[in-house]
Amino acid sequence: MTGPHNAQHPIPQDNTPREQPDPSRRDWLFHIGVAANIAAGILLGIPLVGFVFSSFVERKDPRAWISLGPLESFPEKTTRIATYRNPFTRPWDGETANIPCWVRRLTGNQFQVFAVNCTHLGCPVRWFKEAGLFLCPCHGGAYYEDGARAAGPPPRDLYQYTYKVESGELWVKGGEMPTLSNPV
Amino acid sequence: MNWLRNLAVWLDDRLHLTALYASTAGHEVPASAGSWFYVFGSATLLCFVIQVITGTCLAFVYVPSTNEAWTSLQYLNHAQFLGWYLRAVHYWGSNFMVAIMTAHMIQVFLFGAYKYPRELTWVSGVFLLLCTLGLAFTGQVMRFDQDAYWGLGIGASVMGRVPLIGSQLVHVLLAGPIIAGETLSRFFTLHVFIIPGLIIAIVAMHLRLVLTKGINEYPRPGRLVHKSTYDAEYAEILRKEGVPFVPHAIGKDLIFAGFVIVGILGCAFFFGPKGPFGIPDPTIVDTNPRPDFYFLSIFAALALLPDWMEVLVLFVAPVICIVLLLALPFISGTGEKSARRRPVAVLSVVFVMLTIAVLCYMGQTSPWSPKMDAWSADAIPVQFVKNRTPLQLKGALVFQNKQCRNCHSLGGHGGQRGPALDAVATRLTEPEMVRQVIQGGGNMPAYGKKLSPPEVDALVAFMETLHPQGVPPVRPSDQRENKLPRDFAVLRVTK
Numbered sequence: 067m068t069g070p071h072n073a074q075h076p077i078p079q080d081n082t083p084r085e086q087p088d089p090s091r092r093d094w095l096f097h098i099g100v101a102a103n104i105a106a107g108i109l110l111g112i113p114l115v116g117f118v119f120s121s122f123v124e125r126k127d128p129r130a131w132i133s134l135g136p137l138e139s140f141p142e143k144t145t146r147i148a149t150y151r152n153p154f155t156r157p158w159d160g161e162t163a164n165i166p167c168w169v170r171r172l173t174g175n176q177f178q179v180f181a182v183n184c185t186h187l188g189c190p191v192r193w194f195k196e197a198g199l200f201l202c203p204c205h206g207g208a209y210y211e212d213g214a215r216a217a218g219p220p221p222r223d224l225y226q227y228t229y230k231v232e233s234g235e236l237w238v239k240g241g242e243m244p245t246l247s248n249p250v
Numbered sequence: 251m252n253w254l255r256n257l258a259v260w261l262d263d264r265l266h267l268t269a270l271y272a273s274t275a276g277h278e279v280p281a282s283a284g285s286w287f288y289v290f291g292s293a294t295l296l297c298f299v300i301q302v303i304t305g306t307c308l309a310f311v312y313v314p315s316t317n318e319a320w321t322s323l324q325y326l327n328h329a330q331f332l333g334w335y336l337r338a339v340h341y342w343g344s345n346f347m348v349a350i351m352t353a354h355m356i357q358v359f360l361f362g363a364y365k366y367p368r369e370l371t372w373v374s375g376v377f378l379l380l381c382t383l384g385l386a387f388t389g390q391v392m393r394f395d396q397d398a399y400w401g402l403g404i405g406a407s408v409m410g411r412v413p414l415i416g417s418q419l420v421h422v423l424l425a426g427p428i429i430a431g432e433t434l435s436r437f438f439t440l441h442v443f444i445i446p447g448l449i450i451a452i453v454a455m456h457l458r459l460v461l462t463k464g465i466n467e468y469p470r471p472g473r474l475v476h477k478s479t480y481d482a483e484y485a486e487i488l489r490k491e492g493v494p495f496v497p498h499a500i501g502k503d504l505i506f507a508g509f510v511i512v513g514i515l516g517c518a519f520f521f522g523p524k525g526p527f528g529i530p531d532p533t534i535v536d537t538n539p540r541p542d543f544y545f546l547s548i549f550a551a552l553a554l555l556p557d558w559m560e561v562l563v564l565f566v567a568p569v570i571c572i573v574l575l576l577a578l579p580f581i582s583g584t585g586e587k588s589a590r591r592r593p594v595a596v597l598s599v600v601f602v603m604l605t606i607a608v609l610c611y612m613g614q615t616s617p618w619s620p621k622m623d624a625w626s627a628d629a630i631p632v633q634f635v636k637n638r639t640p641l642q643l644k645g646a647l648v649f650q651n652k653q654c655r656n657c658h659s660l661g662g663h664g665g666q667r668g669p670a671l672d673a674v675a676t677r678l679t680e681p682e683m684v685r686q687v688i689q690g691g692g693n694m695p696a697y698g699k700k701l702s703p704p705e706v707d708a709l710v711a712f713m714e715t716l717h718p719q720g721v722p723p724v725r726p727s728d729q730r731e732n733k734l735p736r737d738f739a740v741l742r743v744t745k
Contacts, residue, residue, distance in 0.1 A: 121426050122418070128427040149533045156431025160317025161531035162399065163430060182535055187552065188407035189400055190535040192622060197653040198700040203538045204404070205553035206618040206667050208695050216695035218618075221557060242427040243403070245410025248417040 128154040128241040134169060136235050140177070145170040145193050145211060148179075153241040165240060167227060168193055168200070170211065177236060180213050181225040181244045188245070191224070200224065225250045275500075277461055278492035280484075282468035284499035287361065289506035290354035291460075295453065296507050297347035300514065301385075302446060304340040312392070314438035316431050316530070319394035323526045338518035344389055346514050348544055351382055356599055359578075362587025363466035365475050369579035371459040374452050376575045381449045386544045388441035394434060395526035400539035402429050402437075404549075408564055429532075464488070465495075469587035477584060538619075546613030547606045553618040554609075621665035625653040631661035638715060645712025648705045652697070660716075668694055674716045675723035683710045 116123055130153040140146060148169045155163040168180040168191075180200070182190040189204035199216060200209040208217040213224035225244040230237045244250040262268050311330055313322040326333035355375065358364055364372035387405075391398045402424065409419040425432035467487050493499055528537060541549050555563055589596055621628075635646050649655070657667035664670075678686065687706055690696030701709065717723045 119422070121421055121432075147533075147535065152428055152430065154427050154430060156316075158315045158317045159431045160315075161529060161533075162316040164531060164533045165428075166533040166535055182532070183403060183407070186407070188403035189539055190532070190537060192535055194653050194656070196625075196651055196700075197656070197695075197697070199653075199695055201620045201622065201656065203619055203622060204400075204549075206620055208620075210695065210699075216690070217693045219553065219555075219557060219560070221560075243406055243420065243424065243429065245407050245416065245420050247410045247412070248420065 129239045130241055131230070131237045132240050134167070134179070134236045134238060137171075137175075137231065140169050140171040140236060142171050142173050145195070147182075147193070148236075150238070150240060166190070167238065167240070168224075169236065170213075175231045177229050177231075178213060179227040179229045179236075179238050181227065181250055183225065183244050184220060185215075185222045185225060185246065186218070186220040188243070221246065222249075274461060275496040276494045278488050279465045279495045279499050280467040280487045281491040281493045281499070283465045284493070284502060285468055286502055286506075287357050287468075288465070289503050290350050290357055292503040293506055293510050294347060294351045294354050296510060297343055297350060297514075298449060298453070300343045300511070301340060301347060304336050304343060305442060305446075307336050308340055309442060314392075314434055316394065316434050319392070319434060320526055320529050323393065323395075327523060327526075334523055335518060337523035338521070339514060341524045342514045342517040342521070344386060345517075345543075346510060348382060348386060350510065351379065355379065356603075358466075360589040360592075360595060360599065361466060361469050362475070362589075362592070364579040364583075365585070365587060366477050366480055366579075366583045368459065368463050368466065369583060371456060371463060372579045373576055374456045374459065376572070377452050378449060378456065379575075380572070381445050381452065383544065384445045385441060385449075386542065388437045388445065390542045390545075391434070391437040392441055393525050394530050396528040396530060396534065396537045397525070397539050397541070399429060399530040399532060400537065401541055402433060404539070404541075411561060411564060466587075469589075471586075471588040471590045473588075474586055475584045536622075538622075540613070540616075543610060543614075547609035550609040550613035550616075553616070554612070617666035619665070620656040620667045622656060624655040624659075624664040625650055628655060628663040630655075631663070634660055634716065639711070641708050642712045642715055645708035645710065648701070648709045649712055652700065652705075652709075657694075671713065671716055673718055673721070675714050676717045676721050677724065678713075679724050679726045680710055680714060681726060683713050 132150045132153060134140075134148040134150055140148075146169050147166050149164050149166045152159075152163040152165045166182050168182060170178040170180070172178070180191075184191050184202040184204065184207050186202065186205055186207045189202050191200040191202045191207070191209065193200055198211045200211075200213070202208070202218065202220070206218045207215075207220040209220070209224050210216045213226060215221075215223050227238040227240060227250050229239075240250075242248060242250065308326065311322060311326055311333065313319055323337070326337055328334070358372065358375065387401075390401060406420045406424055406429070409423050410416045412419055421427065424430075425436040464484055467484065524542075528534060540546070551563060552560065586592055630646055630650055635643060638646070654671075655664040657665040659666060659670045660672060662670075674683070684706060686692075686694065687701065687709060688696060688698040714723055
């Protein structure tokens with residue numbers, strides 16, 4: 067933009083031809099400069115991208131076997147909530163890393179361990195013992211006690227954890243938020 | 251005072267302030283643009299500035315850590331001097347910003363201001379809209395409570411539905427396989443650095459385009475935009491009735507800005523900050539997550555849509571909407587500007603706004619969600635149990651204890667997920683009730699495994715009594731005689 071003061075003090079016009087520097091040398095310097103900066107940009111960019119997306123670089127199976135407690139805490143033919151400390155955790159996670167799940171013990175060592183996340187949009191389903199239903203508060207999804215979809219918008223049955231019974235305790239393989247593309 | 255003048259001249263000479271002023275605040279606008287309809291853009295920017303200032307202040311105290319965020323919000327609300335007020339201003343500022351931005355967008359659309367040669371002003375505005383919605387979503391996560399936690403869960407579940415790369419997208423969104431320490435940091439960075447930075451950059455472009463391409467003249471019906479003649483016409487308008495924006499066209503902006511500030515401060519003072527609600531502990535499953543009002547309409551749509559439409563609405567519809575918005579100035583870049591001659595434009599605004607408003611209302615009331623405590627909190631109204639036989643009373647107990655009330659209301663109390671049962675006996679015959687209870691159907695779970703035959707008998711005996719006085723229950727024989735649809739009985743009742 068041309069300010070008024072430039073107009074008041076015009077730069078004197080010099081009509082003598084400028085001394086032209088060697089164009090090939092100027093071009094060469096320009097190209098080298100651009101190339102050097104592209105290289106430097108890549109050197110800076112790679113670690114930046116690597117840092118931001120580090121969870122992909124170091125991606126390993128985040129799931130681990132976690133004990134939900136002794137078998138005695140899950141009486142037969144009942145469904146109860148159990149919580150575990152998520153194996154994928156940061157020191158500053160606090161209560162957020164405590165993950166709930168619904169444990170249904172059929173008989174003996176036969177279990178069903180459901181993720182609380184509704185298969186519709188991940189809200190926490192609640193167990194209603196008398197009705198024998200899991201109900202979701204968000205959009206009204208309903209599941210039977212065996213996790214089968216009963217009503218509402220859910221596209222599939224409740225997600226189930228892989229479990230095992232070992233040394234008198236119930237173990238589940240957890241650590242990941244279940245979604246449709248990654249069902250536990 | 252001569253030295254002061256000299257100083258001013260010196261500064262002006264070095265900083266070129268006069269030239270800057272002449273090309274920005276003092277630029278010429280059509281006198282007709284000094285209209286009350288033209289105040290929303292500057293007011294949106296004002297809201298953004300308020301958000302930046304109050305947000306910066308909040309960041310002095312807020313701790314973006316999953317373990318501390320909730321506590322620091324409580325500290326802001328209750329311990330920090332004026333912390334509650336700053337939180338309230340930031341919250342209400344965001345509501346005002348979304349509302350006024352919407353008004354700005356509607357005005358620009360209805361006044362045809364997006365047409366030639368201001369296509370890119372509109373396009374940059376669309377990106378500002380997206381950024382603002384991004385701020386709204388990430389801001390709701392900053393209020394790190396149960397709603398925020400499960401809101402993130404909803405976000406992740408939506409991402410998880412993307413075909414092929416769903417799992418990777420969940421990973422990017424949550425900064426890991428699950429909502430954990432880095433998730434909140436990620437959203438904090440988006441909320442306070444990345445998105446505001448983008449907004450500042452795009453606003454700069456938006457404003458520069460307003461300066462270079464001029465503000466839209468107040469449209470007059472019948473004055474069409476032609477690419478070949480418009481520039482000359484606009485120059486002619488400026489020559490004839492151009493006035494400097496400051497001071498001749500900014501008056502109404504200033505007055506509206508004052509009202510906006512007073513409105514935000516007033517709402518903040520009287521209504522206070524929002525939340526934080528329950529602690530973000532996922533083991534508390536007794537929660538009822540709801541998004542802030544900007545996203546309530548989408549939340550509601552997801553409850554009401556049939557299954558097969560969900561993927562379309564989640565992924566295809568947003569893309570179509572954004573592409574349509576971006577393409578608008580190129581599809582209808584010329585022609586009529588005045589809303590008086592553009593009925594389709596007016597109707598589409600009315601349609602879109604009504605849809606959003608109705609969905610918001612439905613999201614607020616959520617009739618599709620079971621009322622989780624109805625079975626234990628809402629007793630069956632007396633009129634439904636007076637003068638009943640022991641079997642019917644037993645049925646009322648079954649009805650209550652088996653948590654039927656969570657979805658079915660009686661006397662206006664209870665869930666609205668299923669139909670109200672005040673007059674169910676006028677719609678269903680006894681065998682139909684038995685079948686419905688045992689087999690379910692029509693979005694009702696089957697209770698065959700959860701009810702013993704005597705319980706079913708009692709329950710149905712009770713439901714048989716649910717009909718208004720003077721309207722008899724339907725009998726199987728009734729239906730065979732008159733072939734009227736079952737709902738006819740309901741019509742009779744309501745008449």
